Amino acid sequence: xxHHTLTDADAVAAVLAGRTEEYAVLVRRYQDVLYAHAVRxxxxxxxxxxxxxxxxxxxxxxxxxxxxxxxVGGWLFRILANxxxxxxxxxxxxxxxxxxxxxxxxPAARPEAEARDAxxxxxxxxxxxxxxxxxxxxxxxxxxxxxxxxxxxALLGVSISAAKMRVHRAREGLxxxxxxxx
Numbered sequence: 001x002x003h004h005t006l007t008d009a010d011a012v013a014a015v016l017a018g019r020t021e022e023y024a025v026l027v028r029r030y031q032d033v034l035y036a037h038a039v040r041x042x043x044x045x046x047x048x049x050x051x052x053x054x055x056x057x058x059x060x061x062x063x064x065x066x067x068x069x070x071x072v073g074g075w076l077f078r079i080l081a082n083x084x085x086x087x088x089x090x091x092x093x094x095x096x097x098x099x100x101x102x103x104x105x106x107p108a109a110r111p112e113a114e115a116r117d118a119x120x121x122x123x124x125x126x127x128x129x130x131x132x133x134x135x136x137x138x139x140x141x142x143x144x145x146x147x148x149x150x151x152x153x154a155l156l157g158v159s160i161s162a163a164k165m166r167v168h169r170a171r172e173g174l175x176x177x178x179x180x181x182x
Contacts, residue, residue, distance in 0.1 A: 138166035
């Protein structure tokens with residue numbers, strides 16, 4: 001069977017049957033979306049790449065535990081989500097908060113407006129970093145990725161009402177944190 005025509009379930013079955021090289025089909029299929037999510041969650045590209053790699057390794061090692069091979073992408077996402085949450089909790093315990101350098105200003109923009117925008121981005125980024133990792137993840141999925149609640153629920157392995165509650169609590173937390181800047 002050609003690699004590009006393998007369904008997720010076919011790729012999982014092939015790997016479990018001993019054709020481990022077919023796992024590369026799943027890696028190619030999901031690496032970009034997983035990496036993009038990891039970057040939004042941990043804000044560091046090197047850390048994000050490490051977390052995605054760790055998620056793929058764990059996925060490979062635990063592939064036989066995947067109950068729905070046709071939905072392996074969501075299963076891999078949940079593994080990555082757990083890796084991101086663990087990383088954020090660990091970083092919070094170490095109290096290391098390294099933020100990305102601000103982007104260079106647009107020469108056509110007014111300096112005052114650019115400074116205000118940069119300050120607001122920095123405040124929002126700092127506020128997001130203070131949120132509980134579960135809330136941050138739900139908020140990012142909803143308001144950055146634009147995913148619907150049913151998809152967030154499936155990706156996080158929680159009920160739709162729990163997903164809504166996490167997003168709601170994240171919004172409340174952000175409001176509280178950002179009000180301190182006023």
